[in-house]
Each structure stands twice: as C-alpha cells, then as structure tokens.
Amino acid sequence: MKITAVEAHVCNARMRNWVFVRVVTDEQGLHGWGEATLEWHTRAVVGAVEDMADLIVGEDPTRIEHLWQMMFRQHFWHGNGIVRGTAMSGVDIALWDILGKVHGVPCHKLWGGPVRDYVRLYGHLGGGKMEDFYESDEPQRFGELAAGMVERGFTAFKSMAVPPTMPLEGLAPVRHAERCVAAMRDAVGDEIDIMVDCHARPSPRMGHLFASALEQFDLFWFEEPCWPERPDDIAAIQRSVRTPIATGERLVGAAPFNELLTKGACSVIQPDITHCGGLTEVRRIAALAEIHRVALAPHNPQGPVSTAASIELGLATPSYIICEAVTSDVPWRDEVATTSHPIDPVGMLARATDKPGLGIEIDLDVVAKHPFEPELPQQVFYADGSVGDW
Template identity: 30%
Template sequence: MKVTAVETVRIPRHRQQLWVQVHTDEGPIGLGETCIGPATVEAHIHETVAPHLLGTDPLRTGHHWRRLYDTFVGYGGTGAETRGLSAVDLALWDIRGQADGRPLYEVLGGRVRDDIRIYNTCAGYGYGRGNAGALLASDRATPGDRGLPTADRPGPYEDLEAAIRRPGDLASDLLGQGITGMKLWPFDEYAAATAGHDISPAQLREGTGKLREIRDAVGDSMDVMLELHALWDLPTARRIAEATADLGLYWIEDPLKADDLEAVARFARSSRVPVALGETLGTRWSFAQLLDRQAADVVMFDLGWVGGLSEAQRISAMAETRHLPVAPHDCTGPVVLTASTHLAVHAPNAVLQETVRAYYTGWYRDVVTELPQIADGRIAPPDTPGLGTALRPDVLDHPDTTRTVTALGDLR
C-alpha cells in the first residue's frame, strides 16, 4: 500500500477546524483532525508533511511520526507542526485499522473495558466556534465572546448559560441522562479586570456559590470539575482553590499556564483537590517533565494537539508507571472524540472521557458519518474498521467546502 495523496478539508461554518484525509492506492482513506489556526497547519501539511508521505507505506506509523517530528525547527509544544503531525497520525492509524479490518481499539491491543464514563463540559452550541474569540482567554463566560446564546438557539443544551445562571438545575438535568460528572468555570469572568492577578472576596463568594448550588441540588451524586483555564497567577489560583476546598471537587483543571511546570507543581502541593493538567502540552517530552515535577494528579491530553494517537498512547503508559490516571480531552471535534474513545477503552489507566453534549448532539453529527455511542453516562467507540467514521459526503461535496490536495504527480 502507498500514500497517493494528502488532502486538507476546511468548512467555513467550522472555521477553527482542519480535517486531513490521507488517500492510498488500495482504497482506505484515513481521517484526521485538529483545530485552532487551520490555515497555518494546512500550509505545513502541504509544504512539509505531504512530500514525506507521498509514495510511502502508510502503515509505518512509528517511522512517519519520528521523521515528521524531526523536521521541526523547534521541538515539543502544540504549535502548527505538532497539530499537523497529530492530524496526520490519526489518519494513518485509521488506515491501519481499515487495512486490518479491525476497529482501532483492537489495533491498539484490545479493550480493557467495553465503555468508559463521561463527564459533560458545560459549553453551549457557540462555545469556541468563533474566530478570534476562540483564542481569547480573558473572559470565557461573558456575552459576545465565548459562546453565550443569542436569539438563535439551535438546541436544548445551552449548558454554558445554564452553568452560569442555573447550575443546580443543570446538574439535575445531566443526572437525568445518567451523566455523573460536569465541568464548569464560574471564576473566568472575573479574570479580565486584573489579568488574573487578583480576585475580590465578593467574586470568590459568587463563583463558589455557583458550585455550592450544584451540591445543594444533587448532593454528592455529581462529580464536579472546576476549570480555571490557566487565567490566574499562583497566589490567586491558591485563593480560589482554598475557597472551594470544602465542596468535594473531583479536580481543579489548568490552575496555571503550563509554561512553568514547577509553579504548577507548587500549586498542586498546596491544593487539597487533585490537579488535572496537560491538554495544552505537546509530545511525550513535555509530559515527562510534568510527571517528573509531580505537577498533575490527572494527566490530560488532546489527540489533535499532543502528537496524535501514537503519542497519546505513549503518554498513557508513562502516566501508568506513576500510578496516575489519564482523561482524554475533547472540546475540539468529532474525530478527536472518536479516536479518544478508542484509546480510552484500551488504556488501563483511563478514568473519564470528556464530552460536550451540545457538540455531540449538534454539529459533530453534521460533519461525520458515525460517532461513539453514548448511553447512561458512558461512551463506547464504533466497532467498524479503523476509526469507524468518515466525513459526510454532503460535507465534502458542499460548494462552500475547500478541499486542497497534494498528490504524487504534484511533486514531479
């Protein structure tokens, strides 16, 4: 089998996303995905990745990963090169599964569980779907930026709005669907005024009050994750952690930016609540530093940013040697969710799979042919070969869709 073409797909209504299709001479087409800065990633794929892959055996995933990683000017991180590598790596694993006639979890080594528990990240339909707004990290829960609803309401799950205004009702609604974990960010709106360097007692009370409403409504039936989105400095993040310490939080996520893992480790040592960290890190070398510094209790990664499925599998094994769980991230796209679910039922130390119900009941279904099955608060991957999903034909054929192809003949 040989790679005959590398194709990128962009859809205007999903302008943060980039899909990659790797075509072969024997029929299988592998699908990958990443998000944020798609034009930059797309340029890297056609300039650097495609010339390497074309004419080669797509089943040599480890060889391709190493060769493409070695083309980087800098190493590690989640920049355009790592995101491009991540998307292509997912596509190559998809080809391997299709070539073997087996679902991806079987190619990885088989299931250790049939399905895995999910939690709901309380985003709405518009969360992160804008252009520049998706890159802002200063006011993620304020109108006009991070996706609070307008007059156009495409469905019943405006969970960002509910998390801000009716968190107790939201928790009850999630439990009614069998979902026993929820993540929200009640302090984000206060960060912009001081660039994360201070928070007032009144703001602490108000943000903590939203979390307390969940406990008052459903007691301990709901695991509550507090997202801080790396908006705060160390002393202020500690104040937030202390203010919420009696609420039995499941974890505190991204308390600080991951550019100084020693500072995160200092936070973790002072926190009575486990720390989840890693979605903004790329490659095993960054995660080795995270593990060495004991900066996280729950290791998180995004398959579209970390270096793909190859790297996520290695990082899961590294975390297992430290007796730490992993929880794949997804607030990004349907292909990443599908691939993450395959990994989550295979990795022994996977504990939870992130989901966004506004996404997997909404725009995810508009883009791909199949999604993992979610029932009673648990998720299971498709049983068909490879990832078990593909871009919908109507998406590929839509006149607004942009498809860019680099094929073997283009390199002559």
C-alpha cells in the same frame, strides 16, 4: 501500498473550524481520517498539513512510527510547536485509522485489546462572558445548566465557574466562584462528579486561593489553576489541597508531561490527541501516566474524529478514566460523520465497536455546506482595560 495524497477539509462549527485530515492511498477506497482542529489557527494548520504531505506522499502508510519520526525530525524546527504538532497529529490519527482498516480491526485491538467495557463521557457547561461573571443570577444559571446536563444522561460535567482575574484581586472573584459551584452541587447532589476549569486564567497565587476555597465541594478535579508554563506552581497548588489537580491540554509532546509527572504536579493529565502528537505520541504519554499512577483524561472539545480517536484510546489504556465529549455545539453534528461508537444514553457510556480503524467516516457533502469562517473572537479585558487570558 503508498500514500497518494494528504488532504485538509475545513468545516465551520460555530466556535471553531473543524479541520479533518484525509490520508489517501493507492488501494481503491482505502483512506484514513484524522483531525487537526486548532481554533484561531485554521489557515496555518491547513498550510502545515500541506507541508507534511510533501514529506510522506509516496510512503507506506502502515509504517506509522517511521512516518511520525519523519514529520517530527525532517526539518530544522522539530514538531514541538502547536501548529506543526497539530498538523502532525491529524496525519498520525489518519494513519492509525488506515492500519486498522488494513487489518480489519478497530484501533484499540492494535494496541493490545480492550482493558475496559466502556469509556465514560463528561459534558461541558461552558462559561459566562466577562461582563456576566458577577451578575447576581450567575450562580442560578450554573445550577440550571448543571441540572440540564444530568437530565441529558451525564454523570459528570465540567464548568468554567472561576472568573478571569488580574494577578491579585480581593475576595469578590473567589466568593463568586464559591457561589457558582455551590449552586451546581445543590442542583445535582453528591452522586454527580463536578469539575471546574480555570482555563489557566489565574496567577499562581490566585490559583491557590481558588483551589482552597473550592476544596469544600469535593470536586472530581480542579483544572489548570495557573499557566501551564509554571509546572512548579501547579505542583505547589496540588500539594496544598486534597482536590485532584488536572492540566496538560496545551502541552505538545511527551517531554513536558514527563516534567509535570516527575514534579508530582497533578493527579490528572489531559493531553489533546489533536495537538500533542497524535495517537502515537499520546500512547507514550499514557505510558508515563501509568508509571506514575496518574489518571489520564484527554482534552476533547473538537469534532467527531477527535472524539472517536479519544474513545479508541480509552478502550485500550489502563490509566484512562473519562473523556470530554461535546455533543450540542452545532445541531448538525451527527450529520457530518457516521456514528463511531454506540453511547448508552443513561450515564453517557461509549461502547466498543467492531468497525475497523476509528470506526468513523466523514460526509464531505455535509462538510461542504459549512465552509471556513473566521472563529468567533474570544477576548478578555479586565476592568481597567488590560488584557486577560481567555
């Protein structure tokens, strides 16, 4: 059996373009689906996927580790960059889908079988626009969104209640974040798990202030309190509060996760399967998490293939605790892919399936109805006009 083609299919989904990767073989009807979605870099990723095809077309698709090494090493610039890492990830995910289909089993059985009965999912409330962050009704809006998430069946959700801040500001943004999180906690009570994502917007010092102020709300985790390039500062914040600190969604490869874990920088690591090196590399990262007894909760705001792969990983990974799930970004989300895993509507629990591979198939006719469009610009400027982090 040989790989005959590696294809990238782009589907615009409002905030981002999903990039679905299909690896085709010379066995009739046998192909695998991956995902390489990277917002604001869609055209670059598609080009990188085409470059990867030159390396692996004609090879045996079941030699996954061998092909991973080829994609990573067989060019002067290793696959550590976000564009190459994302392209590699998409191809790698598709190869695992093929291997499961070859053996007639879901991917989680290739990795030793299920270690749990279901994977818990959490929702995302999103965050306000820069100009809305300090509106007087913003806390009320967060409370209403939180209550709505619980009504949809989620027992956990994440929000971006921390506003963008300059390297040092006064108490206004800190107090605003407190009011927003208080409104969410009042709306859903203590039985629901709340996460707050800073999106790495604050400086290390502002991250400390936000973490300290929000500790009173017993968050499930406090995410990316400062730039991920500052692992020592993230570690200092983790040591300063009892709240679990989460980070890792922007890291590529196992090495930076090893640094985070060695420094005791966080309680939750969040590799993104579509960026970090695919299922092959994320399983190495998961092994590191197990060694350090740290939880794993993958970043997953992308399309349905990323979600299917994340759930399959969770079914076979001991350190895995919960999976991000976007369910209402576009109204036709369920039309673009077959259902990969049955989900209990109460509690939002994804169950295992006997479907081989990732258990998902993409409808290219639906994809064709939503062709590439430039992503919506997400820009942040501070009050004085200087550039902030989105």
